[in-house]
Amino acid sequence: FEGMTVVELSKRTGKSISDLQDIMVNVGEKVCSEFDSLSIDIAELVAMEVGVNVKRLHSNEGSEILPRPPVVTVMGHVDHGKTSLLDALRQTSLAAKEAGGITQHLGAFVVSMQSGASITFLDTPGHAAFSAMRARGAAVTDIVVLVVAADDGVMPQTLEALAHAKAANVPIVVAINKCDKPGANPERVKVQLASEGLALEEMGGDIQAVEVSATKKTGLDILEEALLLQAEMMELKARVDGPAQAYVVEARLDKGRGPLATAIVKAGTLICGRYVVVGAEWGRIRAIRDTIGKLTEKAKPAMPVEIEGLKGLPMAGDDIVVVESEERARMLSAGRKKKLDKDRLLKIGEERMELASPSE
Numbered sequence: 397f398e399g400m401t402v403v404e405l406s407k408r409t410g411k412s413i414s415d416l417q418d419i420m421v422n423v424g425e426k427v428c429s430e431f432d433s434l435s436i437d438i439a440e441l442v443a444m445e446v447g448v449n450v451k452r453l454h455s456n457e458g459s460e461i462l463p464r465p466p467v468v469t470v471m472g473h474v475d476h477g478k479t480s481l482l483d484a485l486r487q488t489s490l491a492a493k494e495a496g497g498i499t500q501h502l503g504a505f506v507v508s509m510q511s512g513a514s515i516t517f518l519d520t521p522g523h524a525a526f527s528a529m530r531a532r533g534a535a536v537t538d539i540v541v542l543v544v545a546a547d548d549g550v551m552p553q554t555l556e557a558l559a560h561a562k563a564a565n566v567p568i569v570v571a572i573n574k575c576d577k578p579g580a581n582p583e584r585v586k587v588q589l590a591s592e593g594l595a596l597e598e599m600g601g602d603i604q605a606v607e608v609s610a611t612k613k614t615g616l617d618i619l620e621e622a623l624l625l626q627a628e629m630m631e632l633k634a635r636v637d638g639p640a641q642a643y644v645v646e647a648r649l650d651k652g653r654g655p656l657a658t659a660i661v662k663a664g665t666l667i668c669g670r671y672v673v674v675g676a677e678w679g680r681i682r683a684i685r686d687t688i689g690k691l692t693e694k695a696k697p698a699m700p701v702e703i704e705g706l707k708g709l710p711m712a713g714d715d716i717v718v719v720e721s722e723e724r725a726r727m728l729s730a731g732r733k734k735k736l737d738k739d740r741l742l743k744i745g746e747e748r749m750e751l752a753s754p755s756e
C-alpha cells in the first residue's frame with residue numbers, strides 16, 4: 397500500500413480518479429496530481445471511505461532484516477496447568493532471577509536464556525481472545541504450546557485449541573504436563589494425540605512433544621529447547637528499523653494512568669513520543685514499559701511492552717500504526733470509528749433481516 401498513487405488506488409477500488417480526489421478533499425488532504433504517491437494514512441482513509449478493506453504493508457526494501465525471538469501462546473484444556481506452566485517458565489528467565497523473581501504481570505513475558513536466546517510468551521488469552529485476534533488478522537503467535545495433563549489426557553478444549561492452532565496455521569509443540577502425578581500416563585496422551593491426526597516426532601512426524609511438570613519444574617529447559625528448535629526451522633525474521641507495526645495483546649484501564657495496552661511489535665521499532673492509531677483509538681505514546689516494568693524509549697520486534705498515552709481503550713488484536721501527526725491520528729481514528737459503526741449497523745441489519753424472515 398505504501399507509495400500508491402491515485403491512479404493505482406483508482407484501479408484497486410474501482411472508483412474514478414475524480415471521486416477519489418473528492419474524498420481526499422473531504423478528509424482534508426490537498427489534492428495532488430494523480431501520479432503523486434499517497435501517504436499510507438491517506439490511502440487507508442480514502443479506501444475506507446469507498447468501503448475497501450486495506451492492509452498496511454511496510455516495504456522492507458533497504459532495511460535490515462534480523463532474526464527475532466519467537467512469540468509463543470500456551471493453550472489447552474481447563475486445569476491442565478497453563479498458568480502454572482507459564483509461571484514456572486517465567487521463573488526460568490534470567491531477567492526474573494535478576495529482578496529477584498518479582499515480575500509485573502503484563503500479559504506477556506520474555507524468557508531470556510543463558511545462551512542469549514529468548515522466547516516471548518503471551519499469557520494464555522483464552523480461546524475466545526485467540527479467535528478474536530485471529531479474526532482480525534493479528535498474527536502475533538508464531539508457535540502454540542498445547543498443554544495436556546498427563547493424567548487427564550486429551551479433553552474437549554484440547555481439541556478446540558488444536559483446531560484453533562490449525563486454523564491459524566500455527567505450528568504446535570506439545571507439553572505433556574503433570575508428569576509428576578502418580579496417575580500420569582504420557583504415552584496414552586501421545587496415542588490420543590496421534591489419533592487426532594497430530595504427527596508426533598517419535599512416530600515419524602515433525603511435532604515435538606515434551607514431558608514436563610510445572611509443579612516440580614522438570615522438563616522446562618527441554619520445552620524451551622524444543623521451542624527454539626521449532627523457531628529456528630521457521631527462520632523468524634523482522635525488519636528492525638523504521639516505523640513500528642505492532643499489535644495489542646490486551647488492554648486495561650488504569651485509574652491513574654488511563655488506558656494501558658500490552659503490545660507486541662511485529663516489525664520496526666516503536667518509539668516513545670510518537671502518535672499512533674490503535675484499532676479505532678489514537679494517542680501519543682507517553683511511556684513504554686518493558687515486562688518488568690522498567691521504562692524504555694523503544695520496543696523492538698517480539699518485545700512485549702506496555703504503552704501508555706492512548707485516548708481510549710483498544711481491543712486485543714488491534715493493530716498499532718505510527719502516524720506523523722496528531723491531526724493524522726485523529727483523522728484516521730475517526731475514519732476507523734466510522735467504519736466500525738457502519739459495519740456494526742450492517743451486522744445488526746442483517747440480523748434483523750434474519751429475524752424478520754419467517755422460519756420454516
Ligand code: GTP
Nearest residue numbers: 473474475476477478479480573574577609610611
Ligand atoms: P485454567 O486457567 O482454569 O484453564 O487452568 P490452567 O490450565 O491454567 O491450570 P492451572 O495452572 O491453574 O493448574 C490447575 C491445577 O493443576 C492447579 O491446582 C495446579 O496446582 C495443578 N498443576 C498444574 N501443573 C501441575 C503439575 O505439573 N503437577 C501437578 N501435580 N499439578 C499441577
Ligand code: MG
Nearest residue numbers: 478479480520
Ligand atoms: Mg489458568
